[in-house]
Amino acid sequence: MTPVKKHVTTKINGESVEFLCEPRQSLLEVLRDDLALTGCKEGCNNGNCGACTVVLNGRPVNSCLVLAVEAADASIETVEGIAEQGHLDPVQQCFLEGAALQCGICTPGFIVAAKALLDKNPDPTEAEIRFSLAGNLCRCTGYDKIIRAVQAAAQARLAAQQSS
Amino acid sequence: MSTEVPSRSTPDASDLSPSSAAETKKYKVIGTRPIRHDGADKVTGKARYTSDVLLPNMAYGALVRSPYAHARIVSIDTSEAEAMPGVLATMTSADLPDPWDKVENLGEGCINYAHLSGNVLARGKALYKGHAVAAVCATNAHLAEEAAAKIKVEYEPLPAVTWVLDAMKEDAPLLHDNLVTQALGEESARPSNIGAHIHFEQGDLEAGWAAADVIVEREFKTSSIHQGYIEPHVSIAMWNEDGRLKIWTGTQGSFVVRQQMAELLKIPVSQVLVIPCEIGGGFGGKIAVYEQPVAAVLSRKCGRPVKIAMRRDEVFEATGPTPGSYMRVKLGATKDGKLTAGEAWLAYDAGAFPGGVIGPGCMCVFSCYDIPNAVVDGYDVVANKPKVQAYRAPGSTHAAFACESVIDELALELKIDPLDFRLKNAVQEGSRRVDGPVYPRIGLIETLEAVRDSQHWNSPLEGPNRGRGIACGFWFNAGLQSSVTAAVNPDGTVSMSEGSTDIGGTRASIAMQLAETLGIAATDVQPQVVDTDSIGYTDVTGGSRVTFATGLAAYQAGLDIQKQMVRRAAELWECDVDQVTVEDGVYRYGDAALSFKELAVKLNNAGDPIVGRASVSPQVSTNAFGAHIVDVEVDPETGKVTILRYTAVQDAGKAIHPSYVEGQMQGGAAQGIGWALNEEYFYDDEGVMRNASFLDYRIPTAFDLPMIETIIVEVPNPDHPYGVRGVGEVPIVPPPAALAIAIHRATGCRMHELPMSPPHVWRAMQDR
């Protein structure tokens, strides 16, 4: 029995978006399967890996734990919205330069979560970075290069701010 | 050799300079740190993993899995599910062709197709909790899950056994009625759960014990561990009306998937096309097929592409893991610190079907030390757990935990510094392994010397409840088959196609070897991982072989291109071929000199397009050794182990892209740390895994680890033009032993069981 669908209007990466969804569908599922925003990944579908991280109303969340209907009238930022006008965000650039990814499945989640951290705390300590990213699992890198990439991104953002 | 100086890779990953000045003279591309070619796709979310592929009219499959660890399947009734609107097809093992009892060597170990088929969908009996029993597909994934719940399976539960020693007992419940113990040339008379007995001996063991002044013997236990890749298994199958089967999957080996599909479905290999998608981690666990044949049969039945994506609990309960083990290791040495004898008795569970990783376990247990007299016995034992798969240096980590712990105790008994003791007995060129072969040029001694000279080893560690440990590790690394083609473009760049799926940045390390060979920049090579119709046979991405073997193919493809370019340059300059010289990518004749790019532009539209190709099958192990140093602090109240500092040292032969070599060392170390301190399959008395989620099966998070320092030692591999050795597997081997030794120094307690989680460490501290 397919349940009756709900109509949802929301904002994704600055654009107004409408969709129909079943009440049981998660935001992750709708983003990926219905809106073709496949940048956020599913690693566990129960809130334990962070691969599905998006920013919902300014806060990073596991989109597998958010129902799609809860996104009504919200503002959502996904990994697809992070690079601006052909330019990678400093977080993305530093991940590339610092080789902070191997298989890359965790990378979109880390990038979204790291950018959210730096937006809130522009100059975090190593411990703060590790603590904030503890909800994002990576099985490949041992985190070393991820942490360094976030540190480098923080420095790059601070430098850009000072020069502007 | 002058290049044998260990090059210390800077702990600052943002430093993009080559790893050492001496090497920049020799190489232009190798040893530098370019941005990987697929990097931008991966940081923007554009890279296509299997789950991101949406095909028109796609149906979704779900599996019905056994709730029992061991049960006879009495009946399966799919009628209610089939009657549901939106349900397209169902299947059971009866829909798979009768498997043949054929064992085939797929390069990376062998596969018995009867077992593989029985693992894909249970035949007659479910052999572990989570064993797939039936499947269904429907128009959407939720519906498929609902329909799966409506498939009625009647079971007759049987007693289950999960611990390897229990499974070996005379009166243990038998998983297979006809399993007899294979021991090279001998078969046991009566069936048991022991699939194989491996036995190595060398020298005269009794004489070895007699010559020893000190002998230490200990026993060890480890739990099952999962590879823990973040991407669950996902596949899409589309079986067309013309008989052609297409598979989209994230796999470590697209050709090996093609082979397995052909054998399991009894169709010609030529009818199967495997399209490798980006893969979200594998570590050995994504070589065997699981859901692919099921998706294929469902697709044939319903006429649509069918996608099957496992949930995380299915991944834990039905894929992987690496074995639980029981090990006994005994070593003897003389007063002056020379090992005289060694004996190891290893039992590894294989999961539900025989053929686990005991072979390499036996070959690795004494692989770091020159032990003149040794005997190793190993047992491959089936138990009611998922079929064991490879996990990074399969079998070696268990064995190193046991051997290195005994080495450490022996050194302390002898009052010899444990590092000196290792150096005194380390294998080198000419040492004979217990399984027979003699090592060629290897770098264990250089690795241990790099430990001795490291800043970490020479820094003091002070404070209560703290301790430092070191341990070594070994892995063979494979060669196997690889193919590469490379076409020169009109602008002088090169498009390279290869068949090794890229799990950790190997497109870059392969492209860099081609670029080095041609004398062009890494960015001038555009690498692509292509499907099984588009490149020659290529073995799995595993065995730490890709940068070595596919890199070797890229090097040879480069030489092929160069030969063609020389011939064409000679035509251009109207001279003889042997009058054209090439150096550093510059082609010369008399006063004329053109770079590779300039020449390529000139040759465009004038004669045959230039396409290089090479296929290789290097028949060598590249033999890599690592040694890790770890400082810990143990909380006396809780038994929790905090890692204060960690350094991984390893002989990489030659680091092509040092950042990714460091990354392999760091990632492997982190996995080994998880194995050592926390991870375990927690089984209840019914054989049910009680922690099948990332919440309860806790892999290390960023908050659990410090930075992981790396020291890359470079003892060139004589079997590769650039000296490359395999890198990826060794770094998981030393951590459990190194941590056990560090915990001993911190607490005085010897840990003989993994994981060394807080309850276990706390208990050991209470008992001291």
Added chain:
Amino acid sequence: MVQIFIPAPLRRLTAGQAQVAVVATTLREAIEALEQQCPGIRGELCENDGLAPTLQVAVDNRMTRRMSTPLKADSEIHFLPAIGGG
């Protein structure tokens, strides 16, 4: 002479010898020669026309499954379990 190292469980077929010396130029010839001296041993090492799938062979450190692998006059041959990797 080519030295064939006999896996311990098969030494019952070689009267306990751990090594058997043969004259051979390829792996196939070596196994044939071994079979001449120790009847029955080929059946344990080979299947059909090739090596048993559960085995691999080290010839002077080269891993191989090819029966045509060339040998030097003093090559060493070891029979090992086939291994995988992660």
